[in-house]
Amino acid sequence: MASNLSRSFDEEKKPAISYWAKEKMVCPVCKGKFSQEVMHQGGGRTIAGNLTDELHRLYEPSKKYGRVYPIIYDVGCCPECNTALLWKDFKEIKDGNSLDRLYETSAKRKAIVENIFPHYDLRYERTLYEGAAMYYLALLSYEQVDLAYAPTFKRAMISLRLAWICNDLESVCPGHNFNVVAQAFYNKALYFYQQTLVNETGRIETIGSVSNFGPDTDKNYGYDGIIYLSGLLEYKYGQRENQELRLKKLDESKKAIARIFGLGKSSKSKPGPLLEVARNLYENIKNELSSNNIFEDDDE
Numbered sequence: 001m002a003s004n005l006s007r008s009f010d011e012e013k014k015p016a017i018s019y020w021a022k023e024k025m026v027c028p029v030c031k032g033k034f035s036q037e038v039m040h041q042g043g044g045r046t047i048a049g050n051l052t053d054e055l056h057r058l059y060e061p062s063k064k065y066g067r068v069y070p071i072i073y074d075v076g077c078c079p080e081c082n083t084a085l086l087w088k089d090f091k092e093i094k095d096g097n098s099l100d101r102l103y104e105t106s107a108k109r110k111a112i113v114e115n116i117f118p119h120y121d122l123r124y125e126r127t128l129y130e131g132a133a134m135y136y137l138a139l140l141s142y143e144q145v146d147l148a149y150a151p152t153f154k155r156a157m158i159s160l161r162l163a164w165i166c167n168d169l170e171s172v173c174p175g176h177n178f179n180v181v182a183q184a185f186y187n188k189a190l191y192f193y194q195q196t197l198v199n200e201t202g203r204i205e206t207i208g209s210v211s212n213f214g215p216d217t218d219k220n221y222g223y224d225g226i227i228y229l230s231g232l233l234e235y236k237y238g239q240r241e242n243q244e245l246r247l248k249k250l251d252e253s254k255k256a257i258a259r260i261f262g263l264g265k266s267s268k269s270k271p272g273p274l275l276e277v278a279r280n281l282y283e284n285i286k287n288e289l290s291s292n293n294i295f296e297d298d299d300e
Contacts, residue, residue, distance in 0.1 A: 018037050018039045018040060020037060046059050072165065073126070074086060084137035086138070097146065102144045102145075112136075120133035128172060135165060139155055147204070147205040148209070150206065156196050157214050159185045159186075160189040160215050167182045190233040194230050224260055227257065228274060230256075234253050254282060257278055
């Protein structure tokens with residue numbers, strides 16, 4: 001059934017949405033060569049819709065191309081050793097220890113991914129289903145990568161995108177529990193975004209090498225986006241069993257958002273959609289804290 005499910009998304013990816021680059025990609029792990037699939041730009045392929053509070057750009061389906069999912073083209077995967085990375089990292093990651101670990105864990109990665117996305121096929125133009133499998137392979141691949149390449153942040157962004165993709169899968173083909181899988185990836189995104197901040201402030205792992213913080217493909221929200229998403233994911237998907245701990249973390253998130261976005265008693269502002277969603281998050285957290293009799297002065 002799963003293999004049929006994979007191909008059933010063909011109607012979601014019409015011809016001429018993507019093309020195969022002339023230059024072969026060389027896998028740094030196994031030295032195998034494979035084709036890079038690239039999404040065409042323009043031509044009415046993407047019709048921008050709303051921006052969600054998770055900074056995820058929604059796209060309206062077009063009559064000519066159907067529904068298009070740009071994020072699935074940002075990751076590539078070597079079909080020989082199951083190493084999946086953001087495309088630029090196939091050329092940038094040269095650390096011998098990282099490459100050795102990726103090679104040694106090849107079979108394990110494939111087995112783990114097939115537990116959720118069985119029978120994915122990398123030989124053809126990717127569907128939403130193959131996109132999900134590649135992203136999960138990338139999440140596991142970056143687990144083996146040296147801290148010099150900012151793997152914690154990349155796992156955060158990849159986990160968040162995986163949650164979006166799984167929700168899309170549930171919408172396209174309901175009844176396969178992809179919404180449950182999405183929640184698991186939201187939880188991972190929460191952990192990795194917050195760990196990114198811990199590692200950066202503690203000088204354990206720098207994100208200086210990252211050129212685009214996403215989290216989606218349409219806009220780079222930078223370091224401010226990391227702080228915002230750390231608070232948002234805590235508010236929406238953080239644990240609720242320990243209420244005291246939840247309120248403590250929400251209070252910390254509120255203070256961080258107030259400092260970065262000039263909310264609370266401050267008057268400075270940062271233009272654009274990030275300020276709007278940050279303000280909404282700030283008010284939501286403030287209301288929850290107030291309803292639990294937590295009153296703190298806002299940061300100047």
